Each structure stands twice: as C-alpha cells, then as structure tokens.
Amino acid sequence: MQVVDPHIHLWDLKTHHYPWLASPGKSFVGDARDLKHDYLIKDYLSETGSVQVLKTVHVDANHDPDDPVEETRWLQQVADNEGRGLPNAIVAGADLSAENAHEILEAHAAFKNTRGIRQILNVHSNPLYNYVSRHFMRDAQWRTNFALLKQYSLSFDLQLYPSQMHEAAQLAQEHPDTQFIVNHAGMCVDRDSAEGKAEWRDGMKALAARPNVAVKVSGLAMFDHEWTVESFRPYVLETIDTFGCDRSMFASNFPVDRLFATYEGLWKAYASIVKHFSDTEKDALFKGNAERIYRI
Template identity: 30%
Template sequence: MGAAVTPDLVDAHHHVWDLSVRDQEWITGEALAPIRRNFSLDDLLPEARAAGVGATVLVQTVTVAEETPEFLALAAESDLVAGVVGWTDLTHPDVSDALAGMRQLPGGQRLVGIRHQVQAEPDPQWLLRPDVRRGLAAVGTAGLPYDLVVLPHQLPACVKAAQEHPELTFVLDHLGKPPIASGALEPWAAAVRSLAALPNTFCKLSGLVTEADPKTWTVDDLRPYADTVLEAFGPDRLMFGSDWPVCTLAATYAQVIEAAQELTESLSATERAALFAGTATRVYRLRPPRLSVVG
C-alpha cells in the first residue's frame, strides 16, 4: 500500500463519461435529461479542490469491457483519481486472466475494485448463480473488493454472497438505494443490518440525495437512513462518496459534501477522518494520485 491520502477528503465514488465515445444507455427519460451530456475530470477537479477533496475513486458506468482501460489511463495521468473500480464479465470463465490483464495496462496499478450493475439484473438471485459465484471468487483471489450496486429487494442475495465469500470484501454502494422519497425504512433497514453483521462488508455514504425528492429534500429526510448505516457499520466501515455527476440531479457537489458532514456531525474527529478518508484509503488500498509538476 502506498502512502495514505487521509490529510484530505477522499471521494470514494464518482463517474465521468463522454457521449461521443460511448452512449450511456441508462440516461433516459425527462428526469435524467440534465445529465445527458459529457462530464470530464476537468469538470470535477475545481469543484473537488474547492471542497477539500484530495483523491477520488472513479467508478464504472456501463458493462462494456473497453471502459475500464480508458478509466485506468485517465487515472494514470490524473492529479485527482487515486483508484478505479472497473468492470469485467463475472460470468466468463477467464475472470482471473481478465483481471491480471487489466493490471498490466497503463494505469493498471490504479485498479482497486470491480463492479457490475446488479440493479439492472431481473433475477434477484443473480449474485448467487454458479457462474457469478466463480467470478466473485476470482475477484477475491485477486485481492480486489467488489462494489454492490443493488436495489433493496436484492440485499438478501448480497448477504448470502458475502457469507459464501468471506475472503472477498464487499462494498455496498449508495446504502443499497433505500426508498428515501417515500420515507419507508423497512424492509431495507433490516436487510442492511444483516449485511453489516458480516465483517467483510463495507458501505458508501453516497447516493442519498437522488433517492430523496430531488427538488425538496432536506438533511432531515436523509438522516434516518444515514443513522441506520452509521449504527450498523460504524465509521470504520463507512466511506463518503459524492456520486457525481448523478448527484447534480438534486444537489451541487459542495451541497452533497455539506449534507454528509451535517449527517455525521455527532462523530468524533477520529471517526470523521475514517468516514471521509481513512476507510476508503484502507479498503481500496489507495495511493496518492500522480503528483503535479510545478514549472
């Protein structure tokens, strides 16, 4: 592991995309229209620096093999991106070879995790399929965490998968997308507590504002859900993520960070340091981004 990046905030979850390179087929409908445009690291950098963010984790957006090498190359030249959570086909028999190949690419040392859009899979037991189990085992053998982007009804399968793969670190994205807009806590909260009871699971404090009412949300709307994961996982197993630029549907980058800080104001300085930097640095084994050359 490289030197820690804890002196600054770590944004453990954001995206970029260029629609001239590849369509983002999930960006459809009127509600998502504001983000159906290009978003680059150059767009994010000034906002991140203004907010005190010193390092980020760039996360995959589509299930296309070409995207991860592109993201690794971006990270290799970036003063901001310390790690990439990429994608590979877990159902393919050569997952181990695919992961090893990624690590040989430019920026390959920045590969820090793997993710698949499980939320889009119609089978709620997708994570428990034999071919997926084999792929998850390969990710664990490679020493990489696995990000879970799921809907609440898929959380029971996440619990079983984490039980079956104690050697694999699972990171729950966006709290498992609780129904914040409706105000309902159950059965989401019970499922999250079951997942948190397993020592190989972590959670991102991310994606809250877009699960709430995007126009009228308040920090108080988010608090019951943040409090649930704070109690279940604890700060040492939670990490902050902005989910930029998706978050811009409901809030600015600065507002997302401010909301997270308000939601965690009761924590000690040590606990806040873990949630806003230390946990992500440890779980993803982050190294400082490329140093700028000052001429």
C-alpha cells in the same frame, strides 16, 4: 473540508461508448438526458468548490459491455497524465456471468490503479426500478467466476436493493477474504412504506454482520430529489449506526447526484449531520476508511 471521494464517474462521449447515454431517458433517479455530455476530470474538479478532494475512486460508468477494459485503460491514462493522480483507484465493470470473465478480470487487474469490480445487481419486483433483468447471484457461472476476485485481490462494489441483501450477505459469508462495499447506503427505494424501510434496515443489518462488508453513504439524492439535511439525516445516521464508523464512508456519486445537488451542498449536508461525532470518527468517514478499504 478535506475528503477522499470513493464514488465518482467520468465519461468521454467523443471517444467512448456508454449505451445508457446514447439514448438517455428519464427514470426514477432523474433525467439522464441532462448527463449526456462529456464529464472529464477537469469538469469534476471544477465543481468541488471549497471541498478539498485529496483522492478519488472511479466506479464503472456502465461503459460499453463489449469492451469493459477500455474504460480502465482510459482511466489509468487520465490518472497518469491528466488528473494529478486522480482517480487513485478504479472499480472496473465486468460481467461475471460471461464465459470470458477470467480474461476480463486479468486484463483489468493489469492496471496499477485497479482495486475492484462492480456489476450492478439491482432487480426489483416493480420493473420500473430494474437495472438488470437477471438475478446474477443465483447464476452458477456467475458465482464460480466471483471466486476469481480473490485471485486478483479485487474488491466488489455491491449495488443492489434491500430485497437482495440477505442473498448478498450469504455471498459475503462464502467469500470472507473478498472486501464488499455496499453502494448508495443500500438503495432504500421502497422508503414510502413501513415495510420497505423495515426490509432495508433488516437487510443492512444482515450485511453488516459480515466483517468483510463496508458501506458508502452516497446516492441519497437519487431517491430524494427535493432533499434537505433533515430528510437525509435518518438514512445517514442509521447506516453509520448499523455498520459503525470504521466501515462507513461518505461519497458524492457525482455527476449523477449533480442532477439534484451541488458538490459542496452534499458534503456540507454530511458534515452537518455528523457534526457532533468525534474528530477521529469524522476523519474515518470522510477520508480514512476510503483510503484503507480501497488501498489508496
């Protein structure tokens, strides 16, 4: 099986600072203490098994917020010198509400593999599920700086919850020339209730109505620790049905999903779910869309 993996994370704890790994704890997505070790490109490649990884996209690993550009600098060095060109694209971290956001974006964009920015937006009514404590999309400075992405030809990886999707769809409408990529199939965290699933479906449809929004089918194991192919199936198929085969792509979210899955296991599950799709559709989902959307 050949894949382009558009969502991986690497970290070197010997030389870099990741606050969430300095004092890791257990949360709804798993026990981060099991991730407190270096995870380098060689470690990632050692786990791919029979899956032939052609290209990868690195998404910010919540590196030191005081020096987000250092992560991009390191990743570019890895791609140039260690990783046989991997990662082929870098989605860097930046706080768009910061006064120096313009400077940070300019510095990220100077590296040849930089393709986009991710700033995690997840806010939930239950504090257990909060990643951040601010509604960044409602911040005037944040929205002003968001417009700078177009200037640097940067995409935006959109990590949020269903309750935030209509707000994000409006943002996408206001910035039609910026490519948005929804992370982790929209993170249907309230999946145990009919209302929660309905909110996810409705929000995903609102996002998919914007032609500049794509989606990554990834991170499903974070919410389904004892997953099976059948438990994954409705989220995979509904996501693809909503966005279409031309705006959906599979991704591993490794090593985070490694807490509950093997690399081969994840990709084989995806392949099993879409085995009846056409060869053209499968090529787009496993390789082509990631290459096109992340320009690699």
